[in-house]
Amino acid sequence: MANTIKSQQDILTKLNIHELHPMQEQAISVIESTTNTLLLSPTGSGKTLAFLLPIIATLDANNTNVQVLILVPSRELAIQIEQVARNMGSGFKINAVYGGRSMAKDKIELKHVPAILIGTPGRISDHFSNERFSLDSIKTIILDEFDKSLEVGFEYEMRGIINQLPNLNKRVLTSATQGVEVPSFVRFDKPTVLNYLKKKGVSKLTIQTVVAENKGKQQTLLDLLLHIGNEQGIIFCNLRDSIDQVSAYLEKNKISHACFSGGMEQKDRERSLIKFRNGTSQILLATDLAARGIDIPDMQYIIHYELPKALEEFTHRNGRTARAGAKGTAYVLKASKERLPDFISKKSPLDISKKAPYKPQFWETLFISGGRKDKISKGDIAGLFFKQGGINKDQLGIIELKQDCAFVAIPLAIASELVEKLNNTRLKKKKVRVTIL
Numbered sequence: 001m002a003n004t005i006k007s008q009q010d011i012l013t014k015l016n017i018h019e020l021h022p023m024q025e026q027a028i029s030v031i032e033s034t035t036n037t038l039l040l041s042p043t044g045s046g047k048t049l050a051f052l053l054p055i056i057a058t059l060d061a062n063n064t065n066v067q068v069l070i071l072v073p074s075r076e077l078a079i080q081i082e083q084v085a086r087n088m089g090s091g092f093k094i095n096a097v098y099g100g101r102s103m104a105k106d107k108i109e110l111k112h113v114p115a116i117l118i119g120t121p122g123r124i125s126d127h128f129s130n131e132r133f134s135l136d137s138i139k140t141i142i143l144d145e146f147d148k149s150l151e152v153g154f155e156y157e158m159r160g161i162i163n164q165l166p167n168l169n170k171r172v173l174t175s176a177t178q179g180v181e182v183p184s185f186v187r188f189d190k191p192t193v194l195n196y197l198k199k200k201g202v203s204k205l206t207i208q209t210v211v212a213e214n215k216g217k218q219q220t221l222l223d224l225l226l227h228i229g230n231e232q233g234i235i236f237c238n239l240r241d242s243i244d245q246v247s248a249y250l251e252k253n254k255i256s257h258a259c260f261s262g263g264m265e266q267k268d269r270e271r272s273l274i275k276f277r278n279g280t281s282q283i284l285l286a287t288d289l290a291a292r293g294i295d296i297p298d299m300q301y302i303i304h305y306e307l308p309k310a311l312e313e314f315t316h317r318n319g320r321t322a323r324a325g326a327k328g329t330a331y332v333l334k335a336s337k338e339r340l341p342d343f344i345s346k347k348s349p350l351d352i353s354k355k356a357p358y359k360p361q362f363w364e365t366l367f368i369s370g371g372r373k374d375k376i377s378k379g380d381i382a383g384l385f386f387k388q389g390g391i392n393k394d395q396l397g398i399i400e401l402k403q404d405c406a407f408v409a410i411p412l413a414i415a416s417e418l419v420e421k422l423n424n425t426r427l428k429k430k431k432v433r434v435t436i437l
Helices: 008-014 022-033 047-057 076-088 105-108 121-129 146-151 155-163 217-228 239-254 268-279 311-318 380-385 412-422
Strands: 036-040 068-071 094-097 117-118 140-143 170-175 193-197 203-214 234-237 257-260 283-286 301-302 330-333 365-369 399-401 406-411 425-428 431-433 434-436
Touching: 008 047, 022 047, 022 193, 036 146, 047 140, 047 170, 076 094, 076 117, 076 268, 094 121, 094 146, 094 412, 105 121, 105 234, 117 121, 121 155, 146 155, 146 170, 170 268, 203 217, 217 239, 217 301, 217 330, 217 399, 239 257, 239 283, 257 268, 268 283, 301 311, 301 434, 311 380, 311 434, 365 412, 380 399, 380 412, 406 412
Parallel strands: 036 170, 036 193, 068 117, 068 140, 094 117, 140 170, 203 330, 234 283, 234 301, 257 283, 301 330
Antiparallel strands: 365 406, 365 434, 399 406, 425 431
16 A cells, blocks of 8 residues: 655654644644544644644555545635645655545546545545445544534534444544634544633734725726735625626736636636736735635735625634734725724725836746656656756746646746647657647
């Protein structure tokens, strides 16, 4: 089942982590020695590593069945955990399955059964119903962001999944929210609670109100972006229709951005995040789906283009900035007669008349039709761009390597030239297509 099994120290060395946070150290110790653990910790605090390290240590290298099941509320969180787990290089097979991706692809990957299976409740339930693997060896279940799974309507599937696991002896639940009731079907008796939501230091989040007086909200948003300058940030909307309208306005004004909402195809959502992470897109225009559970860097700011309807939404949106002791700003954009909810404090409006230097988009993203399954590494891709593409190290941006493809950030000015040079070339014995994403 596993190749060379790595120790915790080997894994941390591979991840270039010299020291764990206190939360991670305590969580590892408790999860290793406790049947039921509830881990409450802010978004972006390192919960994924905190539960993966101790569960990997419990895996049996001679067992060829699924041993650990991780249920998550969104496709993006499944992909994120899978990426972290693979980067750890533990030696164990790990797969993520989720709605919106080909069932045929799932079946191919599950023929070689993983030790750790990550997935959304709906897709996991489908695989259980079709008996694609044995359930007898699943002794650990992790419900990551379990409150979000309940919130988006996965209770029925979660109940069915847990009721089919006869040999569970370890349960780990995580959340970034206080006071959520754990349903009885989880059988979460006498859990050890690790609450790091109370232990946050003084927040360095600044909240600013921006009022659209005589101008419409779209023009005021543009003025705000030009006031902020060249920083990356997230603009939150409540509705998909609002995203479409704001996107058209930003495009008209040459503000590079990507969109992210539940109405998009999974492939398009993933590619929006890739372009945002690598700097091709300056702005992520998103619904509350982006408030947690997706893999993006810490933001210097977020903008509430449409006001959140509840304190929880406001808190999770704001949690995308001012993380881990860093500074950040949440801008609340309101129409002149729009009333702020009670949970948003009333402040003097920010003057955004002063404009910061603004530079147009610098990066572009190239798609490569080869990935891990073709034995291609990031080093192979870098070598192709240096040798055949003729670029230098400063011109090579972030490389994201997937199972069957890769994405590379390169300067916009040379994107077309590189496509011409590299399309239909060979990379590790495979002829690959290289196109602009």
